[in-house]
Amino acid sequence: MASRTIPGSGLVKGLRLTLKTLFTKTSTVHYPLEKEVLAPRARGVIALDIEACTVCMLCARECPDWCIYIEGHKEMQPPKKEGGRPRSRATLDRFDIDYALCMYCGICVEVCPFDALFWSPEHEYSEMSITSLLHDMERLGVWLETVPDPPALES
Amino acid sequence: MTTNPSELAERVAGVVGSDRFTSDHGTAKVYVDVSSWVAAHQSLASDMPFFSWLSAIDWAAEVAVGEPPESDEFEQRYEILSCVGSPDGRMVVLSTDISKDQASIPSIADVFGGANWHEREAAEMFGIEFIGHPNLTHLYLPDAFEGHPLRKTFPLLSREVKPWPGTVDVEDMPEGSAGTPSTENPEDAG
């Protein structure tokens, strides 16, 4: 069952290809020195706009993994027009997303009726301990600056 | 090129010798009696040699998981489904019912080699006994696992252990604001 044909053409073609690649430029990005530019829609981390959130719990309800923890309370706001009666408004006490559980499906960003949640391509937030993957309100607010504006669309 | 489902269902019903068949939503389904389960598969094996899958449904009134069936005039049973087809695209689902207390059905593992694993999975998930199966041992679950997970009475423990995280101390949304109908999570509504 020795090799029937003289191992000629197939092997040589393979050798020629590897030699050719040896002298062509490499296609890899030297990660820590050069960083790749990510697509604007890339789903890296969820950013929270704290003012916009009205604690309606929709995102926490719709999340398949139950990884959004929300606590809020009602506050009396000064009336918009003077003489109007003070309006009660729900404000956030706690809005944590546990990125150890999150599967980046984006249902929470989808379902939020008040534009409070946005996607940002940031992805360098790995931690030493898994408990610190629970991002609290301030941390989610910090991500807000990194949200890029959406890409232009095909005609 | 593939015959439309209702014709297919009718023809298969004729071959198999049963009268009840449906083909709604494009899925040809033929109801077969338990006694002629293996015979039906044997008669179909020559024309439709492709064995696709075999599984079961647990029709139960009280459910520990999800919502119970809408209509309540249905008979509590296990429905065994097996799907066979042919390389030119024809496909039919054969269905039979077995009662819950003595849940056993002859195995078709020697008619279709592929049914071996499918039956082992259905056996361990529903507790159905397939008579004549070469080795009816656990396929997925560890040997020491008791209980049959896909039965409706088997609770999904992860949802019991961890309460829903959105603990609310804010009263419900006043109906007027922003008109956001609440898409309740199924358990809460239940």
Place this chain on the structure above:
Amino acid sequence: MSAILDNFWALLGLKVLLIALVVPGVSLVIIFAELKISAHMQSRVGPYFAGGRYGWAQPLADGLKFMQKEDLVPRDADRPVFKIAPMVVLAGTMAVFVIVPFSPSLVVRNLDLGIFYALAAGSIGTVGVLMAGWSSANKYSLMGGLRAAAQLIAYELPLVLAVVGVVIAAGTMSMVGIVEAQAEPFFHLGDTAIRLPYLLQGQFVGFAIFVIAMLAELSRTPFDMPIAESELVMGYLTEYSGIRFTMFFLGEYAGMFAMSAVASTLFLGGYYFPGLDSSTFGPIILMTKVGLLVFVMIWFRWTFPRFREDQLQSIAWRWLVPLSLVNIAITATLKVVF
């Protein structure tokens, strides 16, 4: 200084010390070459962090990392055999350097049975591999060891037979003698003497067989069944860690250096290059030829898949051995006729 030079034992100690420094040094260079060349062949960059921009210190970093790793010995392993195995393999490889001539004078001991001794010393490694495979008390290692033993023995024969062709042509077995034989003019074109290495003096088949057998001896792809990562995890090396693993790892690359040095001496004219004075440029010439052969080995490794066990054996017994016998016959008749 001259006291040291003419005292036999001191000279021998100096030469052994020289070998003990040069061989690992060159092996580290070969490891780095393999890392970089294989990377660029796969359009990636390879190591570039260790030691400044080009990652030249990567082999050193690996070596140090392995040395400070814990040196495990499996509980029910055959402890003494487990511990000695890497040393046997390394000794087998180092022993070959006794006869490799870097220049007419720069050779540890110019034995007149040179190549015969080298092949014998080279095959000690087989025993070491079998010891490693058996003593690791792990099924995969056992299979790796058995495969290695079968393969190394199967390819010992073509290796030796390929060399016989050269020995017949050169008339002597001493390595320096073989290089001198290749330095004589092969034929005359007008009045310029044409000196050719044996490769060009009709020993193509011999060289091809030697290279294939060499790859098999070092169990490098396409013959790396004993350390088939995808089947036997790491073959007979599975249970080794720490400094013992470094010995095996270094042994493999030192083996590449040794075998390609022997091959270039036999077939490519060793330290001789027409027109260059061999006593001064000898080592450089030899190292370039070794570099060429090492590049070919790296090139093969990163292009071919590996043979299956029985195909590997059938190639040895049904193709290489008969071919080398034919090669010997032809060389002998040509030698007698001309």
Place this chain on the structure above:
Amino acid sequence: MTTADRQLLSRYHSEVQVSVELQTPEMILNLGPQHPSTHGVLRLVARVDGEVITEVEPVVGYMHRGYEKLAEVRTYPQITALVNRIDWVSGFANEIPFMVATERLMGIEPPARAQYIRLILTEMARISSHLLFLSSFPLELGAATPLMYALRERERVLDLIEGLTGGRFHPNFNRIGGVKPAAGAGSTQKKVVQDLPKGFLDQTREAMVQVRSVCDEMVELVLGNEIFQERTRGVGIIPADKALAFGVTGPNLRASGVSFDLRKTDNYLPYSDLEFSVPTGDNGDGFDRYSVRLEEVVQATHIVDQATDLIPAGDLQTKVPRIIKVPRGEIYVRAENPKGEMGYYVVSEGGRGPYRLKIRSASFSNLSILPWLLKGQLLPDVIAILGSLDFVLGDVDR
């Protein structure tokens, strides 16, 4: 000696050898669950005589996540986010049959543009899954270089998917009734339409040219290589009737000579508007499985080229109620997943989640043929056969 005789011979080979040689006791060898070439957590308990496997028993279940039970406590939109994790190598292609099944139960039809975007993303998932196979199979046999070339071009396809949907493996771009219309439900987010980003179509055509060039490189480096042919010809032959009986589908079945491609027989996506050929092998060994998949990648690039020309304008999702309740009914829809036939039997009782969801995954059946296939094979061949079947353990264990 034809390949069929060799397969037969190797079957007797194990019996003959046992009787001739001295009676060495058979060794039980555990391949896996941590083994470098079992594509995930599969354990083969093999009775080994020398290097010949006399009897093998695959142990599965390490990756069992209980998808069918999870589906019963979730709403339809939540299941769409879960379902592409079954066969995580071809993420997008898993969702298609579930989407089409739910839409047919609800009696709605996604707009043409959404169907075309789904078709393009499915074929891209097929290219990415097959490219991973084309590179990891030679790795099983010892050649490490094809891996780098194939994955280099696969990154182009994944970047395109990420540019359009935001995710590389799990795009989560499917919505019931079409494709994700807007970035969110809020007032400003609704205006961020999730249509094709600028330059997507040209970059796609460019990427397809690159993918075809890497396919030629694979032919040069792997298919033409005599050692590769030696290792895969006549190894792990699956005859057509055995394949059909065990429910083997997809490229594995087509390599055995049965040209059964769901894209031609079922109309779950507008494949009928495009023309492409279905490659089939002749004797169903490792070599044919490799060349069929290689040809399928080339066909997929042609499909994507035609789809990028024919894609109509239009909106991305039909009118769908905010809370999705599927009327009562049962349906079985299957699609040509890169690994084979992927089907969902959805039983709906009118609720917001399915009453029962049977997931028919391709690798489960492809793997059920192993005990028959591996009897009497050599150990290195077992690894070659496992590699050539191209299964993913998530698909097997659900």
